[in-house]
Amino acid sequence: MECMKVKGSILVISGPSGSGKTSLAREVCNELKDLAYFSISTTTRPIRDGERDGVDYFFVSKEEFLKDVEEGYFLEWAEVHGNFYGTSKKQINEALNKGKIVFLDIDVQGHEAVRKAYPNIVTSVFVTTKDKKTLIERLKKRETETDESIKVRMINALHEMKKIPQYDYLLINDDFNSSKEKLKSCAIASLIKTSKYNIENFIEKWKGIE
Ligand SMILES: Nc1nc2c(ncn2[C@@H]2O[C@H](COP(=O)(O)OP(=O)(O)O)[C@@H](O)[C@H]2O)c(=O)[nH]1
Numbered sequence: 698m699e700c701m702k703v704k705g706s707i708l709v710i711s712g713p714s715g716s717g718k719t720s721l722a723r724e725v726c727n728e729l730k731d732l733a734y735f736s737i738s739t740t741t742r743p744i745r746d747g748e749r750d751g752v753d754y755f756f757v758s759k760e761e762f763l764k765d766v767e768e769g770y771f772l773e774w775a776e777v778h779g780n781f782y783g784t785s786k787k788q789i790n791e792a793l794n795k796g797k798i799v800f801l802d803i804d805v806q807g808h809e810a811v812r813k814a815y816p817n818i819v820t821s822v823f824v825t826t827k828d829k830k831t832l833i834e835r836l837k838k839r840e841t842e843t844d845e846s847i848k849v850r851m852i853n854a855l856h857e858m859k860k861i862p863q864y865d866y867l868l869i870n871d872d873f874n875s876s877k878e879k880l881k882s883c884a885i886a887s888l889i890k891t892s893k894y895n896i897e898n899f900i901e902k903w904k905g906i907e
């Protein structure tokens with residue numbers, strides 16, 4: 698499935714809801730400018746105050762989502778916290794062919810699927826907070842969740858944390874600026890990793906030395 702001559706890389710960022718992964722990923726992506734591409738997922742989740750369709754997510758009905766699934770639009774899709782989320786195949790491949798670092802803010806199921814599809818060019822970072830209390834405080838402060846939906850997210854957080862060993866890096870998001878610099882380093886490292894798989898001609902040029 699993986700394209701032989703992919704120039705870009707994929708940076709998967711996962712973590713419990715409220716850990717700060719979206720804020721970090723968006724900010725690093727902005728700072729890396731043309732080097733990076735933030736993949737906008739499609740979701741059936743209701744739009745939150747302050748979110749924009751086509752910027753934060755493509756917000757669709759369940760029927761539209763399932764039609765996209767049937768038509769093979771998604772590289773991967775999953776149900777998270779009772780809603781569907783999916784990553785567009787076309788968006789990703791176009792960005793990869795342009796040599797970009799593709800940022801995927803997706804859950805642990807999405808990580809497994811993307812790693813299978815692109816084993817050589819995925820780097821993954823699991824973002825979490827230093828403790829449970831901080832996570833709850835951030836979810837409350839964000840003012841997007843009810844007590845009930847916070848409970849659902851906390852239960853899911855524990856399931857997600859069990860998948861940390863599958864990730865390349867663990868990032869405890871305490872001080873925002875320091876976490877941002879760490880995530881940026883992972884992003885750049887991911888692109889350097891891809892170059893390892895594009896060395897056919899490079900080695901040719903060294904022949905004759907023996
Ligand atoms: N598998 C998968 N997960 C996604 C995708 N887009 C978002 N997610 C995950 O779905 C979860 C819920 O995201 P969201 O609705 O933005 O809520 P939040 O985590 O509380 O900010 C997060 O873990 C996201 O990383 C996607 O395209 N595929």
Ligand SMILES: Nc1ncnc2c1ncn2[C@@H]1O[C@H](COP(=O)(O)OP(=O)(O)O)[C@@H](O)[C@H]1O
Nearest residue numbers: 714715716717718719720835839870871872873
């Ligand atoms: N290092 C940090 N310190 C304090 N607050 C943070 C930090 N990182 C993110 N936040 C805040 O925590 C809340 C959750 O962040 P968000 O990016 O929405 O998390 P996620 O995408 O993981 O659900 C937001 O209000 C965000 O501004």
